[in-house]
Amino acid sequence: MAAMHIRHATPEHLPGITEIYNDAVANTTAIWNDKLVDVDNRRQWLEQRRAAGYPVLVAIDGAGAVAGYASFGDFRAFDGYRFTVEHSVYVHREQRRQGIARQLLIQLIDEARAIGKHVMIAAIEAENRPSIELHAALGFLHAGRMSEVGTKFGRWLDLVWMQRTLQL
Numbered sequence: 001m002a003a004m005h006i007r008h009a010t011p012e013h014l015p016g017i018t019e020i021y022n023d024a025v026a027n028t029t030a031i032w033n034d035k036l037v038d039v040d041n042r043r044q045w046l047e048q049r050r051a052a053g054y055p056v057l058v059a060i061d062g063a064g065a066v067a068g069y070a071s072f073g074d075f076r077a078f079d080g081y082r083f084t085v086e087h088s089v090y091v092h093r094e095q096r097r098q099g100i101a102r103q104l105l106i107q108l109i110d111e112a113r114a115i116g117k118h119v120m121i122a123a124i125e126a127e128n129r130p131s132i133e134l135h136a137a138l139g140f141l142h143a144g145r146m147s148e149v150g151t152k153f154g155r156w157l158d159l160v161w162m163q164r165t166l167q168l
Contacts, residue, residue, distance in 0.1 A: 004059040004067055004100055006107045009046060013058045016066025018042045020090050029125040029157055030090065032150045049073065054085070055111045059100045067095045070104035072112060075121050083118035083167075089131075101134055109138070113166045120166055125150075126158035140164040 009017065018039050024031045049056050049071055059068040068091035075084040087108055091100045112120050122140055124131045136142075140162040148156035 004061060004103055006057055006059055006103055009056040009058045009069060011043065011046070013060075013066050013069070014039045014042045014046065016092075017046075017056075017058065017069050020066065020069060020092050023093050024090050027093070029152050030128065030131075032125075032152055032157065034152070053115065055108070057104055057107055057111070059091075059104055061095065065092075067092050068100045068104055070101075070108045072108060072117075072120065075119075083116065084121060085112055085117050085119075086121040086123060087112075097130070101131075102138070105134065105138055109164070109166065116167070118165065118167045120164050122162040122164075124160045124162065126160045132160060132162070135162045135164075138164070 018037060018041075021031070021042065022036045025033050025036055046056055052073065054071060054073055056071040057069060058066050061067040068089065070087065070089040072085040072087035075081045075086045087105070089101045089104050089108070109120060120140075121143075122131075122135050124135065126145060141164070143161040143163045145161070146159045149159050150157040
């Protein structure tokens with residue numbers, strides 16, 4: 001497991017976050033967007049998360065670089081869902097499979113619990129076995145599968161839903 005320092009993101013981390021995000025857009029099915037973004041786009045995203053009272057965490061490696069990031073936001077925009085959040089975790093392509101996503105997700109769960117959230121949702125592309133296995137190992141349960149609800153790289157994608165109850 002990689003030794004990482006997990007902390008709350010600041011504007012100085014935005015270039016690293018932007019690089020990881022754009023790599024996921026261009027090369028993976030982890031993000032179902034087609035357009036790359038700039039640092040200003042990620043700055044607005046960070047400000048929106050902060051304004052909502054939600055964290056953006058970064059994993060900082062020994063060289064001071066952003067090795068990964070994680071956050072959560074509202075699951076749905078209706079009052080009845082106010083205790084449920086949907087999260088995202090992304091790791092730099094050169095630092096995957098080193099335990100960074102696990103460290104980020106554990107901290108993210110703690111952050112959600114600390115602000116009184118009840119359930120955390122994961123929406124994962126169905127062929128992303130490492131992510132599904134990580135979530136299962138951290139107590140997320142399979143909640144459903146939706147077939148061909150997205151598209152990327154010229155093919156239809158299935159979405160697996162997983163959830164974890166935070167407050168018992």
